[in-house]
Amino acid sequence: MEVRIALTGFGSVGKGVAEILLEQGIEYTETYGVDLVLTGIADRGGAVANPSGVELEEALRVKAAHGTVAASSRGKPGLAGNDFLREAQSQVLIEAASTNFEDAEPGWSYLRAAFANHMDVVLASKGALVLHFADVMKAAEERGARVLFSGAVGAPLPVLELADRMLVGAGITGFEGIVNATANQILSTMSAGASYEEGVARAQRDGIAETDPTLDVDGWDAAAKAVIIANAVLGGSLRLPDVAREGVRGVTRADLDDARSQGQSIKLIARAVQTGSGLRAEVKPERRPLADVLGRLRGSEMGIVYHTTRLGTVAATVAGTGGLSTALTVLRDVINLARERGWTQTPGR
Amino acid sequence: MEVRIALTGFGSVGKGVAEILLEQGIEYTETYGVDLVLTGIADRGGAVANPSGVELEEALRVKAAHGTVAASSRGKPGLAGNDFLREAQSQVLIEAASTNFEDAEPGWSYLRAAFANHMDVVLASKGALVLHFADVMKAAEERGARVLFSGAVGAPLPVLELADRMLVGAGITGFEGIVNATANQILSTMSAGASYEEGVARAQRDGIAETDPTLDVDGWDAAAKAVIIANAVLGGSLRLPDVAREGVRGVTRADLDDARSQGQSIKLIARAVQTGSGLRAEVKPERRPLADVLGRLRGSEMGIVYHTTRLGTVAATVAGTGGLSTALTVLRDVINLARERGWTQTPGR
Numbered sequence: 146m147e148v149r150i151a152l153t154g155f156g157s158v159g160k161g162v163a164e165i166l167l168e169q170g171i172e173y174t175e176t177y178g179v180d181l182v183l184t185g186i187a188d189r190g191g192a193v194a195n196p197s198g199v200e201l202e203e204a205l206r207v208k209a210a211h212g213t214v215a216a217s218s219r220g221k222p223g224l225a226g227n228d229f230l231r232e233a234q235s236q237v238l239i240e241a242a243s244t245n246f247e248d249a250e251p252g253w254s255y256l257r258a259a260f261a262n263h264m265d266v267v268l269a270s271k272g273a274l275v276l277h278f279a280d281v282m283k284a285a286e287e288r289g290a291r292v293l294f295s296g297a298v299g300a301p302l303p304v305l306e307l308a309d310r311m312l313v314g315a316g317i318t319g320f321e322g323i324v325n326a327t328a329n330q331i332l333s334t335m336s337a338g339a340s341y342e343e344g345v346a347r348a349q350r351d352g353i354a355e356t357d358p359t360l361d362v363d364g365w366d367a368a369a370k371a372v373i374i375a376n377a378v379l380g381g382s383l384r385l386p387d388v389a390r391e392g393v394r395g396v397t398r399a400d401l402d403d404a405r406s407q408g409q410s411i412k413l414i415a416r417a418v419q420t421g422s423g424l425r426a427e428v429k430p431e432r433r434p435l436a437d438v439l440g441r442l443r444g445s446e447m448g449i450v451y452h453t454t455r456l457g458t459v460a461a462t463v464a465g466t467g468g469l470s471t472a473l474t475v476l477r478d479v480i481n482l483a484r485e486r487g488w489t490q491t492p493g494r
Numbered sequence: 495m496e497v498r499i500a501l502t503g504f505g506s507v508g509k510g511v512a513e514i515l516l517e518q519g520i521e522y523t524e525t526y527g528v529d530l531v532l533t534g535i536a537d538r539g540g541a542v543a544n545p546s547g548v549e550l551e552e553a554l555r556v557k558a559a560h561g562t563v564a565a566s567s568r569g570k571p572g573l574a575g576n577d578f579l580r581e582a583q584s585q586v587l588i589e590a591a592s593t594n595f596e597d598a599e600p601g602w603s604y605l606r607a608a609f610a611n612h613m614d615v616v617l618a619s620k621g622a623l624v625l626h627f628a629d630v631m632k633a634a635e636e637r638g639a640r641v642l643f644s645g646a647v648g649a650p651l652p653v654l655e656l657a658d659r660m661l662v663g664a665g666i667t668g669f670e671g672i673v674n675a676t677a678n679q680i681l682s683t684m685s686a687g688a689s690y691e692e693g694v695a696r697a698q699r700d701g702i703a704e705t706d707p708t709l710d711v712d713g714w715d716a717a718a719k720a721v722i723i724a725n726a727v728l729g730g731s732l733r734l735p736d737v738a739r740e741g742v743r744g745v746t747r748a749d750l751d752d753a754r755s756q757g758q759s760i761k762l763i764a765r766a767v768q769t770g771s772g773l774r775a776e777v778k779p780e781r782r783p784l785a786d787v788l789g790r791l792r793g794s795e796m797g798i799v800y801h802t803t804r805l806g807t808v809a810a811t812v813a814g815t816g817g818l819s820t821a822l823t824v825l826r827d828v829i830n831l832a833r834e835r836g837w838t839q840t841p842g843r
Binding site: 165169172173176177301304305306310311312313314315433435436438441455456457458459460461463464465466467469470473474477480481484485 | 507514521522523526650652655656659660661662663664665721785787790804805806807808809810811812813814815816818822825826829830833834
C-alpha cells in the first residue's frame with residue numbers, strides 16, 4: 146500500500162532519500178509491497194508539500210540551484226512545523242535535519258508535532274535522542290507511535306536490529322564498536338604514514354568528514370551514538386556528559402607505529418557496559434590486535450560487538466559502503482516500520 | 495499473551511528449548527510480553543500433550559531416564575502426527591527432529607500437518623527446507639502461515655535476519671560464510687599442530703561433532719545451509735546436488751602450515767553468488783588472510799558475509815556461544831514471529 150512520508154532536513158541524507166526513491170522506488174514496491182511517497186520536504190528556507198507526492202526531480206534541482214525546496218513551483222518559503230506536517234498529510238516523518246546537541250532543534254519540535262499528529266517517526270538526526278531519550282520514548286508510547294533510528298547510530302551498521310531481532314533472549318551485558326567512520330579513516334591514513342592533518346584532509350576530500358571535523362575527531366559523534374545505543378539496548382538513561390570521552394587528536398604517528406610493531410592497531414572505540422554500579426560508557430582510542438573483529442577494520446569500515454551472557458560475543462561489520470548508506474538505512478527503517486504496521490502487501494518473513 | 499507451542503524432536507535442541515523455558519521463561523514474558531507455553535512434546539517413542547502446559551521438569555527427567563517423553567505420567571506411547579498436534583492445541587510448531595536428507599521425515603509431514611491446522615512453524619531441522627524449499631513456502635503461503643528457520647542455517651549466527659531486516663534495499667548479490675562450527679574447529683585444532691583424527695576427536699569431546707562426523711567434515715551440513723540461505727535470500731531454487739561440495743578431509747597439516755607461513759588460514763567456506771547464468775553455489779576449503787573477516791575466525795566461531803550492490807559487504811560473526819545457542823535461536827524465531835503476529839503485549843520497537 147501507499148506510505149506517505151514527510152521529510153524534514155534536505156542535506157546529504159534527505160537528498161539521498163529522494164534520490165533513492167526516484168531511482169529505485171519501484172524496487173521497494175515490488176520487493177516489499179509498499180509504495181513510498183514523499184508528500185513533503187522541509188528545509189531551513191521553507192517547504193514543499195503535496196499529498197499526492199512531491200515532484201522529486203524538481204525538488205533536487207531547485208535545492209541545488211537555490212539552496213531551498215521552497216523555491217519549487219509549489220514551494221512555500223517559511224512553511225514549517227505543524228503547518229508543514231498538516232499540508233504533507235503523511236503517516237511517517239523522516240527527521241534528517243542537522244544534528245544539534247545544544248537544544249536538539251528543529252528535530253525535537255518536529256518529533257513532538259509528528260506524535261501529536263499520530264505519525265510514526267524515523268530519525269537520522271541524533272539531537273533529540275541524545276538530549277531527550279526517555280521523553281522521546283514516552284511521547285511515542287503515549288500516542289501509540291513508533292520511533293526507529295538506525296540511521297542515527299552508525300548507519301549502515303545494523304546496530305539496533307542486531308540487538309532487537311537477533312539477540313532476543315541472549316542477555317546483552319554491553320557493547321563496543323567503531324561507530325565513527327571519519328575517525329577510523331583518519332587513524333588508518335596516519336597508520337599508513339600520513340600526519341594527523343593529512344588524515345583529516347583526506348577524510349574531507351573523500352566526503353566523509355565535515356569542514357569542521359570537531360564532532361568526529363573529538364569523539365562527540367561516537368559518544369552521542371554510545372548514549373543512544375546504551376539507552377536503547379541496555380535500558381540506560383545516559384546523557385552526553387556521562388560518557389568519558391577522548392578523541393583521536395592525541396594519537397601520534399609514533400603511537401601507531403609502536404602499535405603496528407606489536408601486531409596491533411589503534412581504534413577509536415565507543416563502549417558501554419553494565420557494571421555493579423550501573424552503566425559505564427566511554428569513547429577512547431585503544432590498541433586492538435590486528436586480527437580482532439574491530440582491530441582489523443580499516444578506512445571507513447565500522448563494526449559493533451555485543452557481549453551477551455548466553456550467546457558469547459556477536460559482531461557485525463560493514464565495509465565498502467557507498468555515499469547513500471545513511472539514506473538507505475533510513476529507508477530500511479521505513480520498510481521495517483511498514484512491516485510492523487502491516488502496511489506491506491505481503492507479510493515480511 | 496500466551497503462545498502455545500508444540501515441539502517435535504526432543505534431542506539436544508528440543509531439550510534446550512525446554513530447559514530455557516524452565517529457567518528463563520519468565521524473562522521472555524517480562525521482556526517481550528509473551529508467555530511461551532510448551533503444550534506438547536513428541537519424540538520417536540511417542541508424546542506428551544497438555545493444552546495448559548506440559549510439566550517440563552518431568553519431561554526432561556523422564557526423557558533422560560527412559561529415552562522418551564511418552565513415559566511421562568500423561569505421556570502416550572505412539573502418539574504422533576496430526577493426533578499429537580490436535581492434542582497439543584498450539585499456535586506454533588517447533589520442528590527440531592533430527593535432520594534427514596533422504597526424505598525429510600518426520601519434519602516434512604509435521605510441517606504439512608501444522609499448516610493444515612493453521613499453525614505457524616519454527617524449524618531447526620533442515621531436511622524439508624533442503625529437499626522441498628519451494629513447496630514449504632507455497633504450503634505456508636496458501637494457509638497464511640509463517641515459517642521461520644534461523645535455527646537451521648548456522649545458529650546462532652543472524653544469517654536470515656541480517657538479510658531480511660538489515661539489508662533492505664541493499665541489493666544482495668551473494669554471500670559467503672563459515673556456517674559449520676565443527677569443520678572450523680577441526681581446522682583450527684590441526685592448525686595448532688594436531689592431526690585430522692585428533693581434530694575430529696577433540697570436536698567430539700567438546701560436544702560439537704556427532705559420533706559420525708560425515709555430515710560436517712564432508713561439507714554436507716554446510717552445503718545444506720548454503721542451499722537454504724541461497725533459496726531464502728537470493729530467491730534460488732537450488733537443491734543439494736547443485737552445490738559443488740568439497741569437505742575438510744583433504745586438508746593436510748602441510749597445507750595449513752604453508753598457509754600460515756603466508757599469513758593465511760584455511761577455512762571451509764560456503765558460498766552462493768548470482769552469475770549471468772544463474773546462482774552458483776559451492777562449499778570448499780579456501781585460503782583466507784588472517785585479518786579477513788572470515789579468515790580470522792577460530793575454533794567454533796562462525797561468520798556470514800553478504801555482498802551487496804549498495805552497502806558494500808556486511809558481515810556478522812559469533813564467538814564463544816554456549817551449548818544452548820541453537821535452542822536460543824529457535825526461541826528468537828518464536829519471539830520475532832509473535833511480534834509479527836501481534837501476540838506481544840507491547841509492540842516491538
